[in-house]
Amino acid sequence: MTEKKYETIIVHSAKYLTEYTRKYRNRPIWATPDENLIYSFIPGTIIDVHVKAGEKLKEGDSLLILEAMKMHNNVQMPFDGQIVKVHVKPGEKIPKKHLMLEIKPL
Amino acid sequence: MSLKRNILDLRKRKSEVLKGGGEKAIEKQVAMGKLTARERILYILDEGSFHEYDLFVEHVGRDFDMEKKKLHGDGVIIGTGTIHGSPICIFAQDFTVAGGSLGLMHARKITKIMDHALKMRVPLIGINDSGGARIQEGVDSLAGYGEIFFRNTLASGVIPQISVILGPCAGGAVYSPALTDFVFVVNNISKMFITGPSVIKTVLGEEISMEELGGAKVHAEVTGNAHFYAESELECFDQIKKLMAYIPWNNKQKATKIEPQLPKKKTKIENIVPGDPKMPYDIRDIIGAITDDSEFFEIMELFAPNIVIGFGRLNGETVGFVANQPKVLAGVLDCDSSDKAARFIRYCNAFNIPIITLEDLPGYLPGVDQEHAGVIRHGAKILYAYSEATVPKITVIIRKAYGGGYIAMNSRHLRADFVFAWPTAEIAVMGPEGAANIVFRKEISEAEDPDAMRQVKIEEYKEKFANPYVAAARGYIDEVIEPEDTRKMLLHALQVSANKAVSGPSKKHGIPPF
Numbered sequence: 072m073t074e075k076k077y078e079t080i081i082v083h084s085a086k087y088l089t090e091y092t093r094k095y096r097n098r099p100i101w102a103t104p105d106e107n108l109i110y111s112f113i114p115g116t117i118i119d120v121h122v123k124a125g126e127k128l129k130e131g132d133s134l135l136i137l138e139a140m141k142m143h144n145n146v147q148m149p150f151d152g153q154i155v156k157v158h159v160k161p162g163e164k165i166p167k168k169h170l171m172l173e174i175k176p177l
Numbered sequence: 178m179s180l181k182r183n184i185l186d187l188r189k190r191k192s193e194v195l196k197g198g199g200e201k202a203i204e205k206q207v208a209m210g211k212l213t214a215r216e217r218i219l220y221i222l223d224e225g226s227f228h229e230y231d232l233f234v235e236h237v238g239r240d241f242d243m244e245k246k247k248l249h250g251d252g253v254i255i256g257t258g259t260i261h262g263s264p265i266c267i268f269a270q271d272f273t274v275a276g277g278s279l280g281l282m283h284a285r286k287i288t289k290i291m292d293h294a295l296k297m298r299v300p301l302i303g304i305n306d307s308g309g310a311r312i313q314e315g316v317d318s319l320a321g322y323g324e325i326f327f328r329n330t331l332a333s334g335v336i337p338q339i340s341v342i343l344g345p346c347a348g349g350a351v352y353s354p355a356l357t358d359f360v361f362v363v364n365n366i367s368k369m370f371i372t373g374p375s376v377i378k379t380v381l382g383e384e385i386s387m388e389e390l391g392g393a394k395v396h397a398e399v400t401g402n403a404h405f406y407a408e409s410e411l412e413c414f415d416q417i418k419k420l421m422a423y424i425p426w427n428n429k430q431k432a433t434k435i436e437p438q439l440p441k442k443k444t445k446i447e448n449i450v451p452g453d454p455k456m457p458y459d460i461r462d463i464i465g466a467i468t469d470d471s472e473f474f475e476i477m478e479l480f481a482p483n484i485v486i487g488f489g490r491l492n493g494e495t496v497g498f499v500a501n502q503p504k505v506l507a508g509v510l511d512c513d514s515s516d517k518a519a520r521f522i523r524y525c526n527a528f529n530i531p532i533i534t535l536e537d538l539p540g541y542l543p544g545v546d547q548e549h550a551g552v553i554r555h556g557a558k559i560l561y562a563y564s565e566a567t568v569p570k571i572t573v574i575i576r577k578a579y580g581g582g583y584i585a586m587n588s589r590h591l592r593a594d595f596v597f598a599w600p601t602a603e604i605a606v607m608g609p610e611g612a613a614n615i616v617f618r619k620e621i622s623e624a625e626d627p628d629a630m631r632q633v634k635i636e637e638y639k640e641k642f643a644n645p646y647v648a649a650a651r652g653y654i655d656e657v658i659e660p661e662d663t664r665k666m667l668l669h670a671l672q673v674s675a676n677k678a679v680s681g682p683s684k685k686h687g688i689p690p691f
Contacts, residue, residue, distance in 0.1 A: 075495055080509065080539075082540050082579075082608070083539065083540060083542075083579070083580075083607040083608050083610065083612075084608070085455060085539060085609075087539055088507075089457045089503065089507040090506070091505075091506065092483070092505060092506065094513070098544070098546045100546075101545035112228060114382035114383065114514075123473075127442065140380050141432060143520055146463075166358040167381075167382075168381060
């Protein structure tokens with residue numbers, strides 16, 4: 072038994088030697104969302120991009136149109152701020168959780 | 178003379194229908210590595226016991242030129258037969274006839290045999306191999322599914338219901354197996370999903386093969402929809418027959434008692450478990466050292482393997498085992514393992530099977546993914562299931578019984594009938610490391626050498642609380658036993674519990690955290 076290489080799990084400060092399951096290995100690891108990065112919430116096609124880097128916008132201004140499941144989704148500015156970088160262009164097909172825009176508050 | 182003609186006519190009609198979907202369709206079925214519906218039934222049942230009904234049922238589709246089509250038996254075979262000499266009801270969808278698609282009469286045949294099974298209080302086995310609803314029959318086919326689901330629910334907990342997925346089982350059709358007690362799948366043959374790969378690709382752009390989306394392995398390992406996984410149909414049929422030997426035929430009976438045997442395994446129980454509670458071992462070795470002939474029939478082996486469930490026999494009688502598995506994820510409780518154990522506990526309770534709990538766990542699995550996946554409501558299922566169960570409930574604490582895990586694993590407080598502990602048991606609110614950090618926080622942080630002080634305090638706590646005697650002093654455990662006596666104690670506890678009778682307050686039903 073001592074020859075086998077085990078993984079570890081910590082419960083209440085105690086470190087246990089054990090094996091992992093495939094599902095445990097593939098579990099989502101939590102990361103605090105960065106509100107300055109705008110990701111696609113669904114896979115789809117970029118129909119139009121309404122902004123360019125450096126542009127200053129108000130909360131609610133339209134940033135781009137993402138078509139998914141035949142719907143045109145109007146992606147809006149979440150707060151008053153400025154566009155830092157645009158990562159997508161019209162016609163581009165993107166997966167879910169794809170970085171579309173970087174913004175910053177003003 | 179004319180009588181003879183009638184009989185010949187019957188034979189001719191029968192042989193016509195028995196061709197199923199015809200030679201070409203059967204060739205295709207064989208090419209997919211599958212047996213035909215009738216072959217499957219014959220393999221599962223005792224030889225020569227199968228009797229078929231509704232052979233001459235015809236479909237009622239009148240649109241889209243369906244009236245011109247002859248569909249033998251309307252794509253499903255129903256009947257009765259025996260397994261281990263006892264009667265059961267069975268149906269098998271015939272993929273060679275219109276892809277086993279479900280229309281009104283197809284569904285009526287299934288519901289007829291289901292009604293029969295429930296009325297006669299005998300098990301029902303359903304073999305699923307169907308392309309889904311027969312679109313040409315429209316809402317009639319939806320009605321058919323609904324009637325099946327209703328009966329699955331009605332029969333749940335009264336007769337054993339077994340689903341065998343031997344082909345596609347997609348869309349709404351998947352909910353009949355999901356409502357039954359045990360689902361069997363076979364590698365490369367079983368496919369179950371609500372929405373298929375092509376639709377997923379079209380609407381979401383996610384590309385996945387049928388096997389990766391809803392193949393046998395996925396359901397056995399990831400989703401927990403399947404309870405038994407086999408590499409071939411024949412292996413699957415053997416599993417079914419083995420299962421049937423362990424369970425009673427209905428909720429008013431006990432499982433058949435067989436000739437008692439001693440455990441085969443010579444391993445001394447105490448040599449299996451490492452002294453260090455942080456080291457792993459395989460709990461199934463302990464089960465094997467306890468049960469008759471060292472037999473253990475594991476259920477859901479691949480899903481949430483941090484808890485082990487299954488049947489064994491003690492003194493010839495079936496018992497259900499629920500055991501933490503230190504070998505995998507240190508045996509923690511999490512969403513999946515709670516779900517798995519809770520459902521099994523309810524199965525055992527419904528069918529009069531005593532539950533033996535073997536306990537060795539550090540607690541619940543920490544992590545954002547677990548909390549967000551609802552470990553609170555999933556974890557609550559196991560508390561609910563144990564508390565609700567009225568069959569004999571016996572717990573053996575092997576090593577760790579910490580915190581919420583201690584309560585959940587059939588503790589005295591949830592009305593366990595007997596709680597035994599090995600001298601290696603540690604029944605405490607948490608392990609010594611965690612407890613020392615909290616209780617002696619000040620001493621540790623103010624010490625010149627905090628790490629050395631922490632070690633001292635951990636040892637101090639271990640000495641005082643990491644044992645079974647504090648719980649024994651309160652009567653929370655009944656007896657601290659020598660590991661070698663485990664089987665003896667279990668046999669006696671079962672003997673004492675044989676006529677157990679308890680009843681709770683009258684209610685329609687509880688509201689378990691589904």
